[in-house]
Amino acid sequence: MEETRNMDGAAAMNVYEPHEWKHKTVVAGVEWKNPVGTASGTFQLAACRWFYDVSQMGAICTKGVSPVPWEGNPGPRTAEAPAGMVNAVGLQNPGVDHYLVDELPKLKELGATVITNVAGHSDEDYAQVVAKLADSDADMLEINVSCPNVTHGGMSVGTDPIALSRLIGHLRKLTSKPMIVKLTPNVTDITTVARAAVEAGADALSLINTLVGMRIDIRTGEPIIANRTGGVSGPAVFPVALACVWRVRQALPKIPIIGIGGIDSGEKALEFLYAGANAVEVGAAALYDPTAPLRVARELDDLLDARPALAAKLAVGDTWR
Amino acid sequence: MEETRNMDGAAAMNVYEPHEWKHKTVVAGVEWKNPVGTASGTFQLAACRWFYDVSQMGAICTKGVSPVPWEGNPGPRTAEAPAGMVNAVGLQNPGVDHYLVDELPKLKELGATVITNVAGHSDEDYAQVVAKLADSDADMLEINVSCPNVTHGGMSVGTDPIALSRLIGHLRKLTSKPMIVKLTPNVTDITTVARAAVEAGADALSLINTLVGMRIDIRTGEPIIANRTGGVSGPAVFPVALACVWRVRQALPKIPIIGIGGIDSGEKALEFLYAGANAVEVGAAALYDPTAPLRVARELDDLLDARPALAAKLAVGDTWR
Amino acid sequence: MTTATFHPTGDVVAQAAEAGYFPGRHAVEVTAVERLTDGVYRMTFRDAYIAAHARPAQFVNLFSKDPMKLLPRPFGVSETDGDLVSVIFAVVGKGTDEFSRMRAGDTVDVLGPLGRPFDVKKPAHYVLVGGGLGVPPLIYAAQSLAAAEGSRTSAVFGYRNERFADAYVARHADATYSIDESEGNVVTLLDRMESDGTLHVDGLDTVILSCGPLPMMKAVSLWASKRGIACQLSMEQRMGCGYGTCVVCVVDTVDGRKKVCSDGPVFTSAQLGWEA
Amino acid sequence: MTTATFHPTGDVVAQAAEAGYFPGRHAVEVTAVERLTDGVYRMTFRDAYIAAHARPAQFVNLFSKDPMKLLPRPFGVSETDGDLVSVIFAVVGKGTDEFSRMRAGDTVDVLGPLGRPFDVKKPAHYVLVGGGLGVPPLIYAAQSLAAAEGSRTSAVFGYRNERFADAYVARHADATYSIDESEGNVVTLLDRMESDGTLHVDGLDTVILSCGPLPMMKAVSLWASKRGIACQLSMEQRMGCGYGTCVVCVVDTVDGRKKVCSDGPVFTSAQLGWEA
Ligand SMILES: Cc1cc2nc3c(=O)[nH]c(=O)nc-3n(C[C@H](O)[C@H](O)[C@H](O)COP(=O)(O)OP(=O)(O)OC[C@H]3O[C@@H](n4cnc5c(N)ncnc54)[C@H](O)[C@@H]3O)c2cc1C
Ligand SMILES: Cc1cc2nc3c(=O)[nH]c(=O)nc-3n(C[C@H](O)[C@H](O)[C@H](O)COP(=O)(O)OP(=O)(O)OC[C@H]3O[C@@H](n4cnc5c(N)ncnc54)[C@H](O)[C@@H]3O)c2cc1C
Ligand SMILES: Cc1cc2nc3c(=O)[nH]c(=O)nc-3n(C[C@H](O)[C@H](O)[C@H](O)COP(=O)(O)O)c2cc1C
Ligand SMILES: Cc1cc2nc3c(=O)[nH]c(=O)nc-3n(C[C@H](O)[C@H](O)[C@H](O)COP(=O)(O)O)c2cc1C
């Protein structure tokens, strides 16, 4: 038996070969070369650029940036889980000022469409970052109100429609850049927070961030991750993420949606598009296979050939369902 | 390379050999031969009895029963997902009267410790079933307020602490049997509903039921399951379930907890015990390997040999954390 | 090659038999995988238990070696030979693709035989009406009936194009008729048999056993019921367990939703409400 | 045997090189897996790129064939030979268990070489202080330095019991000292070297390169800093990617939390704040 580690058995391909994108997408007015981006926290230019031409991606979504450098959580920060992983990075990052001089200009110079992921411990934190990014070269902002690994901000805002509405309303006044709100699946009803974000001024939604999870070391009886719990991502979360996108699309027929969660093949990306996403982002798969995001984009580009109706909707920024 | 399909590579064993259980557990005053039960909806006596001696299980939790026969959802009712499955049975069952003459007496005759899972579309439905079971031979009742595949009752109650509290308070008056409340992970904060259930009279909690999820057929662009969304179970949900148990245990140090979700080995069962569970139930694994529940029980029985402190707590119904 | 035994060590069939149970999921040796036509394969594996016990329309669950793919893949038993069991399958997805690439000497995990078989107890003229990948259980019905006394079998198979199963069923059936889409369908053949007198065999009732695409089976049911011919149909549904425990595999019948895996896969046209 | 190439077809290393990139994850042929002692194995695989580019303390990610286990398993390169690369590892869990069962001819997915190497540019007396499964990168340091001019190497290895790596390091180091738990630890050996004069080589600075359990490395750092000896330490942490993109693998340094995989694995005792 031939074993193939591409879980969906999609045809293997040489991602290094030059490629002309056949199917673009438009998200909140911003054109992406193709519907596949990188997911925040799994892409750093300094690391990924050695493995593939990052400007080939539909968009590059960068690691959450905060007003000042953050140290994040102590290690260990990860544990393996069946067909997935748990992480508790806690948004370690060198801060927005560093980002503005280091990561962003380099990405723009390469020709990438850039989504800057914004983190904060408080409304004021988010506001400071957004204000600094307002005049930057970032193409889109993604407000991370869904990180499960921080005690203030992150998921604590994204699970509370009132707090979320206040925050997004506030940020809306600070920038005219397309603003994506990144939602957490750790809520009773994701459509409620989705609606709150949109009514407060979000131009698009991205979902999902990680599911709260953990692992225990049976040799010690103690949690593997220092932070104890963390966020689950990878193929395991795929059906959950897909249902989140589906439900938000049913509730909000017009809002642009970026589908995220467990994507490791063009076929899985396509399921997200059929569920109602306008684009997708690849996260964990890039960790265990650096060129996975580009491979997914290529596979999807080919799959869309046979789906002209879907491709046509994407190309003009229309929603599928 | 030797491939082994027991995901945790635990030693293979002959589950047909007679076995003397070394480590029992006590859940809400009820003694289980060992800490491993079957999970509701994945065990039917008429099917499972052909594969192993079902009375060997710590407990047998039966399919949700409703006051009258229910037809459930139309087919297809399942789709595969990475390291898991999605189901939307919708609680098809022949009703409590049938259960009382058919399934329950046979299980008791075999010597099983029986947990009867109770389903309803309304408080009145639940009450009718509980009233009928109050004088039955069932050892424990498990109130299913967590099924994602029905539009009334099920998860709609289990996600609302006020509705849940009212329901459990009502049922509490109808029976003195140990009453387990089965919780859904599809909530913003599982400790809130856990607390509501316990304060209203639950003797124990079981968690988790399935996560909302779906799959789409990329040949048609349509959901595979007729009900569109369903509930995700299997190894994929394991880290999420573990974190739910951990968090509920932190919030409620004394309540007996039955851990459920993705268990397919003694090692995974043990992680649940370390997270704070007093017992576990095996669900999806029994579908693709009929004798899995008994194998998990055997593996755990051996793993507990080297963990006398944990085993001692379980044996007297104490919690580990 | 690799083994993929899920749980017990050694000979799980013997262990189960000794303990008085049906054998659980276990690994068996694949002895052959042949390509019959584009995307259609025949796999043979060694399993004395299944070979001894399987009855027509019963199926076996095969399992992928990829632990990401946990659900069973059910396939009707198509033939047995000593302790060998064959299935015929089309490559429609990842699991069947994997099975098609297996080679003699590989192992595959299996559970079975499962399901309620065709009722072929009474001597009759059994007309085996199959379409596409519905033919395997009918081949096995022909084989089983050939070994029994007093019955006659006529295979009536419809194909998209390549007649990949004729050679197999012809080894056992008393008569084999087939047709492809360019010519017509199984009802065309049934009409012909009716008019040329081969449908009725003196002294024997005619009973239709059918398996294939839903529209075909419905048409066959209707055709049969109009003529008062009994009709048993083998159904398909996505499965969770295949052995009756999860209630995932339902089909709507006049008596409510029934499990294809254990109430079926065989239902009568009356049960399905498919009568004129 | 099975191949486990994750993605690109053909020779990904060549494709990447031609396109001007580092090779992504790719399958390589295992040429040997030897048991060194209880639970400790040495695997050799063929990878001309890694063999040509790896420097001491760099590591490779190996990947399980089980798609349930997605995270990388990092292992320090322990030796190279032509286009062959060796790693030495202890079986501590499911992934290493799988690797220990591989045989010549199997394939394994690999990504590397990764990480910042030991700084061994300046000629010095490099004292390679290793404990347990920290020794592999030090063997490779000895091999690399043996090929360079002007430096001397002394291996100072501590073991629980069986001295499984002495033979390997002795092929390259100018001197090999080792000790097991019954006798003492690496600091015992360092003390001996200090008193018998072998620690200092005329005309060369002494530099310690160390890898092993945290308490050992801390003790070695302290010992060295008291004597003004420079000390480079190779650290371990659970990893998400191994190539610097996920910030999962942090260790606390005096300059804040740093990535073991790309800021390290090598840190100086000063960076770690492990000085007296
Ligand atoms: C009782 C019964 C007998 C069958 N006998 C045969 C046979 O003899 N020959 C044959 O070629 N096919 C048969 N089938 C259909 C066969 O089971 C599916 O084609 C096969 O499971 C597809 O697996 P996959 O991994 O290639 O498809 P994928 O689409 O990758 O599988 C994903 C999931 O969907 C399920 N699935 C997909 N299609 C079907 C289907 N049509 N029916 C049931 N489950 C499906 C799979 O089992 C799996 O759980 C039978 C089905 C049933 C229910
Ligand atoms: C830079 C570096 C170099 C290393 N070099 C060697 C070496 O040369 N020889 C050697 O024997 N070991 C080495 N290790 C440790 C080795 O990576 C782990 O023992 C191995 O990953 C365990 O895998 P497993 O599947 O058997 O364990 P499991 O516990 O089943 O693995 C589960 C997860 O935990 C991770 N994990 C478990 N233990 C460790 C650990 N100690 N360090 C990092 N991740 C861990 C695994 O990578 C995997 O993601 C090194 C670690 C690092 C970070
Ligand atoms: C290591 C790691 C770090 C992450 N950091 C961030 C982050 O900084 N901001 C954010 O919005 N999401 C972050 N995420 C979440 C991912 O962007 C993504 O939403 C999630 O992992 C699900 O997608 P996946 O299954 O493809 O990984 C992180 C995920 C991982 C695995
Ligand atoms: C097919 C199927 C049917 C189920 N039916 C019920 C049910 O009737 N009542 C209930 O409380 N849970 C039901 N569940 C949920 C399981 O009992 C269990 O909580 C869940 O599947 C997670 O465990 P697992 O990952 O081990 O399957 C069902 C699960 C499956 C897969």
Ligand code: FES
């Ligand atoms: S597939 Fe489980 S009952 Fe039929």
Ligand code: FES
């Ligand atoms: S493991 Fe990802 S940054 Fe180090």
